[in-house]
Amino acid sequence: MRYADFTPYDIILLLQGLGVTLALFVGTTLIGLFLGLLLAIVHHYRIPGCRPVIVVVTEALKNSPVLVQLFLVFFGIPAFLHIRMTPVEAATLTISLNTAAFAFVVFRSGIESIDRDQIEAAKVFGLGRSQILRLVIAPQAAAFAVGPLVGILVNQLQVTSLISVIGVFDLTKIGNILNLRTLQPFIVWAVIGLIYYLAAKALAHAGGRIEAALRKSVKWGGI
Amino acid sequence: MIVAENVEKRFRDVEVLKRVNLRVEPGEVVTILGASGSGKSTLIRCINGLETLSGGKITVDGHDVSTKAGLVAARRASATVFQLFNLYPHMTALQNITLAPVEVLKLPKTDAEARARALLDRVGLSAQADAYPQQLSGGQRQRVGICRALAMQPRYLLLDEVTSALDPEMTGDVLRILAALAAEGTTMVFVTHEIEFARHISSRIVFLEQGELIVDLPTAKFFAEDGGLAVPRIRQFLSKMKKD
Numbered sequence: 001m002r003y004a005d006f007t008p009y010d011i012i013l014l015l016q017g018l019g020v021t022l023a024l025f026v027g028t029t030l031i032g033l034f035l036g037l038l039l040a041i042v043h044h045y046r047i048p049g050c051r052p053v054i055v056v057v058t059e060a061l062k063n064s065p066v067l068v069q070l071f072l073v074f075f076g077i078p079a080f081l082h083i084r085m086t087p088v089e090a091a092t093l094t095i096s097l098n099t100a101a102f103a104f105v106v107f108r109s110g111i112e113s114i115d116r117d118q119i120e121a122a123k124v125f126g127l128g129r130s131q132i133l134r135l136v137i138a139p140q141a142a143a144f145a146v147g148p149l150v151g152i153l154v155n156q157l158q159v160t161s162l163i164s165v166i167g168v169f170d171l172t173k174i175g176n177i178l179n180l181r182t183l184q185p186f187i188v189w190a191v192i193g194l195i196y197y198l199a200a201k202a203l204a205h206a207g208g209r210i211e212a213a214l215r216k217s218v219k220w221g222g223i
Numbered sequence: 224m225i226v227a228e229n230v231e232k233r234f235r236d237v238e239v240l241k242r243v244n245l246r247v248e249p250g251e252v253v254t255i256l257g258a259s260g261s262g263k264s265t266l267i268r269c270i271n272g273l274e275t276l277s278g279g280k281i282t283v284d285g286h287d288v289s290t291k292a293g294l295v296a297a298r299r300a301s302a303t304v305f306q307l308f309n310l311y312p313h314m315t316a317l318q319n320i321t322l323a324p325v326e327v328l329k330l331p332k333t334d335a336e337a338r339a340r341a342l343l344d345r346v347g348l349s350a351q352a353d354a355y356p357q358q359l360s361g362g363q364r365q366r367v368g369i370c371r372a373l374a375m376q377p378r379y380l381l382l383d384e385v386t387s388a389l390d391p392e393m394t395g396d397v398l399r400i401l402a403a404l405a406a407e408g409t410t411m412v413f414v415t416h417e418i419e420f421a422r423h424i425s426s427r428i429v430f431l432e433q434g435e436l437i438v439d440l441p442t443a444k445f446f447a448e449d450g451g452l453a454v455p456r457i458r459q460f461l462s463k464m465k466k467d
């Protein structure tokens with residue numbers, strides 16, 4: 001067996017890469033969704049001074065290349081603040097913020113899609129802010145948001161491949177290593193692409209099921 | 224008792240309510256009449272705290288709606304029925320009705336549901352308890368809206384043009400329910416364009432003219448030649464309403 005041949009061990013390498021990609025994806029998704037939701041709530045309650053800041057920052061995140069953001073975080077911030085940052089930290093921070101920016105927009109329109117009239121009714125009947133948020137706004141905003149969010153997350157899964165550039169050993173980085181060793185780019189990248197594809201399909205499928213379940217419990221036919 | 228004293232409301236620099244005084248005693252049905260834009264809805268919204276006053280004072284059973292604690296207490300004492308129903312679309316009729324009793328009055332869920340079912344039964348909607356607002360007609364939605372208000376067992380019902388989004392047939396259904404409530408002694412503040420109905424159920428009628436409450440009379444007196452009809456603006460308003 002020559003050094004350049006594919007070996008069974010490569011499958012383990014691929015699985016490790018996939019594991020890193022998925023771990024990063026899940027981690028940044030959880031942080032990103034939480035942060036996006038928080039921003040949407042802060043935005044909704046017009047907490048003084050927060051609105052313009054939120055809008056400017058999320059717009060910047062949505063409208064600049066993720067790779068540039070990644071470089072800014074990995075190279076720029078450590079140089080500017082004289083701190084150390086590992087590739088995984090930089091990747092987590094960047095993708096989380098990026099997901100948060102997109103999630104914010106979806107949550108915000110979910111909240112805005114709700115008629116003010118019902119909120120007035122809830123107020124008049126004596127419900128407090130957090131009760132209105134939890135019982136009136138959240139269920140409707142969630143049903144509204146799931147579809148677009150799944151679309152965003154499928155995209156963010158692909159975006160995680162960029163972190164290989166700063167040296168995180170994710171699926172794409174493993175692809176790079178295998179490619180350099182075997183010099184079989186067609187096979188390597190086809191397999192890597194297929195793995196991303198299957199992961200994305202599984203994610204979309206799971207999202208579809210969540211959406212169906214949510215809509216069944218909120219089957220008012222609206223939205 | 225609901226007491227409004229010298230109530231003023233401005234939107235930017237437009238004066239919408241000008242030193243309005245109004246008292247509603249328990250057991251009364253007070254109808255607010257007035258042309259479109261005269262401030263009827265705004266007055267109701269000041270009473271239930273959806274608008275903040277620019278001047279004057281409103282108390283509901285002594286609770287000042289402009290204080291935080293007062294507003295909470297005032298909102299427990301009254302309940303509002305809205306022109307466009309304002310139901311929660313993601314909840315069934317039953318859930319719409321039980322939400323506030325469970326969350327605000329802290330009623331056990333089973334009690335709240337029993338109360339809601341009894342009310343739905345009363346307005347002829349027992350079969351629609353599990354229907355979502357989208358699946359109901361306008362008249363049915365408004366009946367749910369009335370049940371939602373009654374489930375809070377309010378001392379005062381505030382109703383702002385609750386039939387004006389309904390077609391005549393459905394209007395009849397809703398008005399019959401309101402007439403029955405009035406006959407039972409439910410205290411109501413009622414904004415309507417249904418003059419004949421107002422005449423039938425009201426104990427008093429007040430007339431708003433460009434934000435000023437210019438007339439406040441017992442119903443019979445309001446429709447008498449030497450009472451409300453002696454005011455040219457009211458005579459004009461009533462004859463215009465008859466034509467429409």
Ligand SMILES: Nc1ncnc2c1ncn2[C@@H]1O[C@H](COP(=O)(O)OP(=O)(O)OP(=O)(O)O)[C@@H](O)[C@H]1O
Binds near residue numbers: 260261262263264266
């Ligand atoms: N949120 C607001 N901002 C600015 N102006 C308002 C607002 N709400 C009401 N107004 C104005 O206040 C005036 C009174 O409005 P209001 O809705 O109380 O009238 P109304 O008597 O209920 O009329 P209608 O019979 O058409 O319902 C109107 O001129 C209206 O344009």
Ligand SMILES: [Mg+2]
Binds near residue numbers: 264265
């Ligand atoms: Mg009005």
